[in-house]
Amino acid sequence: MVNGIKSIAIGVLLVTLGCQEQPAPPKEPWIDKPIAxxxxxxxxxxxxxxxxxxxxxxxxxxxxxxxxxxxxxxxxxxxxxxxxxxxxxxxxxxxxxxxxxxxxxxxxxxxxxxxxxxxxxxxxxxxxxxxxxxxxxxxxxxxxxxxxxxLKIRYTPIQANEIVYALGWGAKQQDNSAPALTKLQCADNLGDYYYMKSFDTNPQPQGRSGSPVIDKNGYLVGIISGAEGKLAVIGSVHYLKxxxxxxxxxxxxxxxx
Incomplete structure (x- = not known):
């Protein structure tokens, strides 16, 4: 009976440990600083x-x-x-x-x-x-x-509705003192690419193809590819791998x- 109780206790402990959240990945030290x-x-x-x-x-x-x-x-x-x-x-x-x-x-x-x-x-x-x-x-x-x-690379996929950021230069960007930051939200994961909702209000966003897309911790999660209708298309790190x-x-x- 004692052995049975010990087995149950060990099992409960393992389940408890398994349910604990994994530690958050380390942030890049620059990500919380001003973009400049x-x-x-x-x-x-x-x-x-x-x-x-x-x-x-x-x-x-x-x-x-x-x-x-x-x-x-x-x-x-x-x-x-x-x-x-x-x-x-x-x-x-x-x-x-x-x-x-x-x-x-x-x-x-x-x-x-x-x-x-x-x-x-x-x-x-x-x-x-x-x-x-x-x-x-x-x-x-x-x-x-x-x-x-x-950039360091994150190999796990972008999650549904996750917010990520593209940083790059637009072809018609008038102020080139710094690259433009674009906020994106994941709408769909197609494996080798994603559809993204863009929060960009720039009426002339052309020319940003090839821009890196980073997550909230500063890790690479994709590349700006283009647009289809109102959705941005970004290439997935899945294909890079x-x-x-x-x-x-x-x-x-x-x-x-």
Whole structure:
């Protein structure tokens, strides 16, 4: 009988411990500061081809995999290359010369791209409806400057109605002294991308593609991809994780899950 009572007590203890809330993930130390004091992680692109240069083109950012720092932007930039340069696949082609990342308000803080990691001459560019499920490009970068900040990654999905934030540069943004912050609320999780309700009141929000999306703790949860009707579309870290696995990028010691 005593052994039975002990077993019941142990079982109750385990259930009690199992029901306790998991500890909250640590906040990034800068997240509660004014935005003007946040580190530089909202970047833009300059991309040079033999006869064409794209300057201040969409958005980009850096990520901390736990073992390395990589550059990120949105794959649907290739739709422009398709229309203007006749590229047909996710490959920069023979006329490509360079790719740089930098804060739009300080182009002297530039980091060079060494390689497009998920370049694939067999992957058709397609249209946005097919790109939104795979709208991440990854770069191997040159030495990281001390004043550019790679974002840590949250691998758990955004929850229904969760509030997250995009930080990036708009194409028609008149004041480029700082990137614009956009509040978003999760409307639907489609696996590799999300639909989001946007609280942005800017009548000209174009050009923010490639902006990082962070949670309330300052961790990366997605990338701005586009819009459908009144809903914003953001790419999911779920797909980014697939890329890590496909290209043997070690991320398992990184950040929090």
């Amino acid at each position: 004091q946040w580190p530089n992680f909202a970047l833009t692109n300059e991309i040079g081809f033999k006869d064409k240069v794209y300057k201040d083109f969409a958005n980009a950012f850096l990520i901390d995999t736990g073992r390395d720092t990589l550059g990120v932007s949105c794959k649907h930039l290739f739709m422009v290359f398709k229309n203007q340069l006749n590229l047909e696949s996710i490959d920069l082609g023979p006329t490509f010369e360079y790719w740089k990342l930098y804060p739009k308000n300080n182009s002297s803080k530039t980091i060079g791209v060494k390689d497009l990691i998920n370049s694939n001459p067999k992957e058709n560019i397609g249209e946005f409806n097919t790109l939104k499920v795979r709208d991440w490009i990854l770069f191997e970068i040159e030495k990281l400057p001390p004043d550019l900040y790679p 697939k890329l890590f696995e496909d290209y043997n990028i070690d991320y398992r010691k990184a950040n929090y899950k």
